[in-house]
Amino acid sequence: MDKHFINILYVDDEVHNLNAFKASFRRTFNVFTAESAKEAMGILETQQMHIIVSDQRMPVTTGVEFLQSIIPLYPDPIRILLTGYADISAVIDAINKGQVYLYITKPWQENELRQNLERAFEIFSLRKENKRLTEQLLIVNEQLEFMFRQKLIS
Template sequence: MNSDTSANVLYVDDEVHNLNAFKASFRRKFNVFTANSAVEGRQVLESEDIHVIVTDQRMPVTTGIEFLESVIPDFPDPIRILLTGYADINAVIDAINKGQVYRYIQKPWMEDDLRINIEKAFELYMLRKENKDLTASLIEANKKLEDLLRGNLDS
C-alpha cells in the first residue's frame, strides 16, 4: 500500500456530537467525511471516492444496515463498518447478510481499536482494487494474445 495514500472515510451518524468526536479523533490519520443521515451519506458517496464507510446502526428513518444495503448496488467497493451501542444479534446477522459488513463495533468505540479496524478495512479495499486492476490487465492481455494467435493461424 502506498504510504502517500490516505483513506477516504465516510462516517454516518444522526448524533452531531458523535460526528464531531469522530472527525476530531481521525482527521489527522484519514480524510474524514461526515453525514448526519443516510441521504447525506449517499450524497457524499456520489461526490467523493470513499474507501471505508462507518455508520451508526440506530438512526431515524434509515438504519445503518438499511443504508449500507441500499448503497451496495451503486457503490460496491467501499468497505463497510457498523457501529452500535446496542448488542442485538439480529442486527449483527443482518449486518453480515444484507449490509456486507466487514466489522461490527460497539459504541462507545475505543479510538485505537476503531483506527486499526479502519486501517485494516482500507488495506482490504486497496488489495481488492489491486486484484480488480490485475484481473482486468490479464483479461486484456489474454484478449490480445488470442487475437495474435488467431491472426497467425489465419495466415
C-alpha cells in the first residue's frame, strides 16, 4: 500500500512535538501540523484528512474539545488523542465525546505509532467502503421495489 497519499493532521501547542512528528512521519505520510485548534480548523477547511491526531493539553481548547467540535463538519477522519498525562477523565471524554479511535501516551514510540496510524487508515478505508456499499445496496433495493410494484400492477 502506498501510504504517502494518507493525510494526517497533528495538532499540538508544542512546536518541538510538531517538528518531531513531522520528521518521523513525513517520508511515509502526508503530514500537516497545527499549533492550535483554530489553526487546525483552517487546514481542515482546505484539505481532506484521513487521520487527526491531537494533543490533549493545549491552552485554549483541549484535544477532546477540538475532536468533539469537528465531528459535525468532519465526521470521517479517524481521531487519535495523544497526551503526556495519564488522565482517566480525558480518556473517558475522548471516547464518549470525541469519538476517539485510540489514546496514546507521550512520548510515543515511533514504530508503534506508525503501526497505529496505518491501522487507523485501514479503519478509515473500511468505513468508506462500507458506506459506499450501503449506498449501493439502498439503490438496488429501491430498484427491486420498483420492479416488484410494476409486476403487481401488470
